[in-house]
Amino acid sequence: xxxxxxxxxxxxxxxxxxxxxxxxxxxxxxxxxxxxxxxxxxxxxxxxxxxxxxxxxxxxxxxxxxxxxxxxxxxxxxxxxxxxxxxxxxxxxxxxxxxxxxxxxxxxxxxxxxxxxxxxxxxxxxxxxxxxxxxxxxxxxxxxxxxxxxxxxxxxxxxxxxxxxxxxxxxxxxxxxxxxxxxxxxxxxxxxxxxxxxxxxxxxxxxxxxxxxxxxxxxxxxxxxxxxxxxxxxxxxxxxxxxxxxxxxxxxxxxxxxxxxxxxxxxxxxxxxxxxxxxxxxxxxxxxxxxxxxxxxxxxxxxxxxxxxxxxxxxxxxxxxxxxxxxxxxxxxxxxxxxxxxxxxxxxxxxxxxxxxxxxxxxxxxxxxxxxxxxxxxxxxxxxxxxxxxxxxxxx
Numbered sequence: 001x002x003x004x005x006x007x008x009x010x011x012x013x014x015x016x017x018x019x020x021x022x023x024x025x026x027x028x029x030x031x032x033x034x035x036x037x038x039x040x041x042x043x044x045x046x047x048x049x050x051x052x053x054x055x056x057x058x059x060x061x062x063x064x065x066x067x068x069x070x071x072x073x074x075x076x077x078x079x080x081x082x083x084x085x086x087x088x089x090x091x092x093x094x095x096x097x098x099x100x101x102x103x104x105x106x107x108x109x110x111x112x113x114x115x116x117x118x119x120x121x122x123x124x125x126x127x128x129x130x131x132x133x134x135x136x137x138x139x140x141x142x143x144x145x146x147x148x149x150x151x152x153x154x155x156x157x158x159x160x161x162x163x164x165x166x167x168x169x170x171x172x173x174x175x176x177x178x179x180x181x182x183x184x185x186x187x188x189x190x191x192x193x194x195x196x197x198x199x200x201x202x203x204x205x206x207x208x209x210x211x212x213x214x215x216x217x218x219x220x221x222x223x224x225x226x227x228x229x230x231x232x233x234x235x236x237x238x239x240x241x242x243x244x245x246x247x248x249x250x251x252x253x254x255x256x257x258x259x260x261x262x263x264x265x266x267x268x269x270x271x272x273x274x275x276x277x278x279x280x281x282x283x284x285x286x287x288x289x290x291x292x293x294x295x296x297x298x299x300x301x302x303x304x305x306x307x308x309x310x311x312x313x314x315x316x317x318x319x320x321x322x323x324x325x326x327x328x329x330x331x332x333x334x335x336x337x338x339x340x341x342x343x344x345x346x347x348x349x350x351x352x353x354x355x356x357x358x359x360x361x362x363x364x365x366x367x368x369x370x371x372x373x374x375x376x377x378x379x380x381x382x383x384x385x386x387x388x389x390x391x392x393x394x395x396x
Contacts, residue, residue, distance in 0.1 A: 034337060035336065035337035035338035035340075035341055035358070036337055036358055036359060043353075048351065049348070049351050049352065049353045050351060050352050050353065050381055050384060050385055051353045051374070052311075052352065052353060052354050052355075052371045052372055052373075052374075052385055053353040053354050053355045053370075053371075053372065054353075054372060055215075055246065055247035055248075055372055056247070056248075056250050056372075056374055057218055057219050057247055057248040057304045057328045057372065057373065057374060057375065058218050058219075058224075058248050058249075058250065058290075058294065058300045058301070058304060058374070058375045058376075059250075059300075059374045059375050059376025059377075060248070060249060060250035060290045060293060060294075061250035061251075062250075063250065063290070063293065065289050065293055066250055066251070066286045066289045066290050066293065067286070068289075069285040069286050069288065069289030070251070070282040070283070070285050070286035070289075071282070072285060073093055073281040073282045073284060073285025073286070074280075074281060074282040074285075076281070077091050077093065077281035077282075078281065079280070079282070080277070080280050080281075081277055081278035081279060081280055081281060082277075083277060083278065084273075084274065084275060084276060084277055084278060085112075085273060085276075085278040086267070086273075086274060089277055089278025089279075090278060091278075091281055091284070093281055093284040093285050093288060094112050094278065094279065094284050096288055097110075097112055097255075097284050097287055097288045097291070098110040098111060098112050098255065100288065100291055100292070101243070101255055101257065101291065102257055104225060104291060104295070105213075105217070105225055105226055105228070105229060105234055105241065105243070105257055106225060106228075106229050106234030106235045107234060107235050107241065107257035107258055107259075108235060108258065108259050108260045108263075109257070109258065109259070109260040109262075109263040109264075110255050110256065110257045110263065111255060111256050111263045111266050111267065111270075111273065112245075112253060112254070112255045112278075112279055112284065113253060113254045113255060113256070113272060113273060113276070113279065114253060114254075114272075114276050114277065114278065114279045115244070115246070115252070115253060115254050116143065116212075116214055116242065116243065116244030116245070116246060116253070116254030117143040117146075117254070118254060118272040118273075118276060119242045119243070119244070119254030119255055119256050119272075120141070120143040120144050120146075120147045120212060120242050120254070121143065121146060121147045121150060121270075121271075121272045122147075122256060122266055122270035122271070122272045122273055123147065123210055123240055123242055123256050123266070123270075124144065124147030124148055124150070124151045124179070124181065124210065125147060125150050125151045125152075125270065125271065125272075126265060126266050126269040126270040127151075127179055127208065127210070127240070127262070127265075128147075128148070128151025128152065128153035128179065129151065129152060129153060130152045130153065131153075131176055131177065132151070132153040132154070132176055132177050132178065132179065133153060133154050133155075133156065133169075133170070133173040133176050133177075133178040133179070134148050134151060134153045134154070134155050134156070134178070134179045134180075134181060135156045135158055135166050135169040135170055135178065135179070135180045135181070135207075136148050136155060136156070136157050136158070136180075136181050136182075137157075137158060137160055137161065137181070137182045137183065137186075137193070138157050138158065138159055138160045138363055139160040139161070139183065139186045139188065139363050140181065140182065140183055140186075140212070141183055141186075141187055141212060141214065142361075143212075144181055144183070144212055147181075148181070153179075154176075156169040160186075160363075161186075161191065161193060161194055163194055163197040163198055163200070163201050166180050166198060166201045166202075167201045167204070167205070170201065170202070170205035170207050171205065173205070173207075177207075177208075178205065178206075178207035178208070179207060179208045179209075179210055180198060180201070180202050180207055180208070180209050180210070181209075181210040181211075181212075182195070182198060182209075182210075182211060182212070183211075183212045183214070183215070184211050184212060184213045184214075184215065184216035184220070184226065184227035184228060184241075185213075185214075185215035185216045185219070185220070185227060185326060185327040185329065186215075187214070187215055187329065188329075188331060188357060188361075188362050188363070188364075188368065188370070189323040189329070189331045189368075190215070190308070190323060190325045190326060190327055190328070190329025190330060190331060191323065191324075191326050192220075192227060192326035192327065193211070193227070195209075195211060195227055195228065195231040195233060196231045196232070196233075199231070199233055199236075199239070202238065203238065207238075208238050208239070208240065209233070209238060209239050209240070210239075210240045210241075210242070211227070211228050211233075211239065211240070211241045211242070212241075212242045213226045213227060213228060213241050213242060213243045214242070214243065214244040214247060215247065215327055215328070215329060216228070216327060217243045217244070217247070217248055217249070218247065218248020218249060218294060218300075218301060218304075219248055219301050219304055219305065219327045219328045220301065220305075220326075220327055221301075222298075223294070223295070223298035223301065224248065224294055224298065224300065224301035226241065226243070227327075228241045237259055239258065240256065240257070240258035240259075240262055241256075241257045241258065242254065242255070242256050242257070243255050243257065245283065245287040245290075248290075248294075248301075248304075249286075249287045249290040249291060249294070250286065250287075250290050251283045251284075251286035251287035251290060252279070252280075252283040252286075252287075253279040253283050253284065253287060256270075300375040301375070303375040304327075304328045304373050304374060304375040305325075305327065305328060305373070307328070307373035307374065307375065307377050307382065308325040308327065308328045308329070308330050308373035309325065310382055311325075311330045311371055311373060311382065311385070311386065312324060312325055312330050314382075314386040314390075315330070315332055315386065315389065315390070318386070318390040318393075320332050320389075320390065320393060321333040325373070328372060328373040328374075329370065329371070329372055329373075330370075330371040330372075330373065331357070331368045331369070331370050331371070332368060332369045332370075332371065332389070333366055333367070333368050334366075334367045334368055334369060334394060335367075335394055336367060337358040337359065337367045339367070339394040340356050340357070340358055340367035340368065340369060341356060341358070342394070343356075343369055343392055343393065343394055344356035344369060346392035347369075347388050347389060347392050350388045350391075350392065351388070352384075352385055352388045352389070354369050354370070354371055354389070355369065355370035355371065355372065356368075356369060356370070357369075357370045369389070371385075371389075
C-alpha cells in the first residue's frame, strides 16, 4: 500500500484500485480477435483522398457560401451558443433555420437540436412514456433504438420494412397510444422504407408515425425535400419527421419537424432540448446557407442519386455483391469483419476513403463497405473509385 499527495488530496493505493478496469483488457482482446476494434483516424485538412465515406451528399460542407456563413455566424454570435436553448442558446439564426426547414420540408413547425441523435432521442422520449407502445423497425439507426429504450414505453421490434409486422404489433396495443418509428432511408444498405404503407397501417390503428429523414433530406423528394414529402406525408397531423443537418446540408445538428403542438410539447418535455447547450451559431448559419443553396440548385439531389446508381452498376458488373441504392448509400458486402477492414485499408492506401460497417453497427451481422455518393463527384473520380474498390476486393 502507498500514499500519494495529489492536489492536496491523499490518494491511497493498495494495488486493488489499479486493477479496477482490468476487465477491459480481456474485452479489448476479444474485440481485436473478432476484427471489431475501432480506431480514430484524424483526417488532414488538405487531404487529397477521394471521399466516399462521409455523408456530404450534396458536396456542400466546403462550399464557399456555406463556409462563409459559418464564419460570419461565429464572428457575430461567438464560438458557442453559451447556454441551453431556453436560456441563452437561441439566436435569430436558430429561429430562421427552424422556419425555413419547416417550410421547405412541408411541416407546420420545426425545432433545432445540437445533433440528429439528440433530435431522435427527443422525439421518442417526449412522445413515448410508460403508457405508450413504440413499434420499431429492426433496421433502425442506433439513435432511434436508444430513443426507444429511454422512452420507458413498451417496445416492439418488428422485421425490417414489413408493414404487416407493424400492423400486427399495433393491433395488440390494448388502447394505449402508439408510435411507429422507421428510418426513411436505412443507413446500412441505403434501402427506402415503405412509408406510404406504414402510414396506412398507422392510420388504421390510430397511431402516430415518426420518420428519421437523416439520409432522405437533400437526396429524395422534389428538390430534396425528403422521403416523407415524396410519399405525400409531409405536414400530416399524425406524422413527425426528424432530420440531421450534418449530411446533405454539410453542417452539424438536427431537428424535429411536425405539427406545432408536437413541437411545443418538445420545447417543454424533451430533455435533450431543455438541458443541452444549443447548436453552435456557426453550425446553424452553415445549415441555413446550405438549405438556401439547395433551393437555388434543386438538381443536386438528382445528381447524388445518379452517382449512387453509377457506383452500383459498376460494382455489380464486376461481380461484387452491392445493394441497389434507393438514395445515396451503396453497400457492398464483405465475407468477414476482418476482410472488410483489410478491404477498406487497401482502398485508403490507394487514396480512396470508404466506410467500413461491422457488427454491432449492422443489425444483420454482415460486414460491408459503405459508399456514399456525392453530387459533386466527377465521372473521372467515379471511374477511379470503382477501379480501386474492385482491385482491392477480397478474393476469398
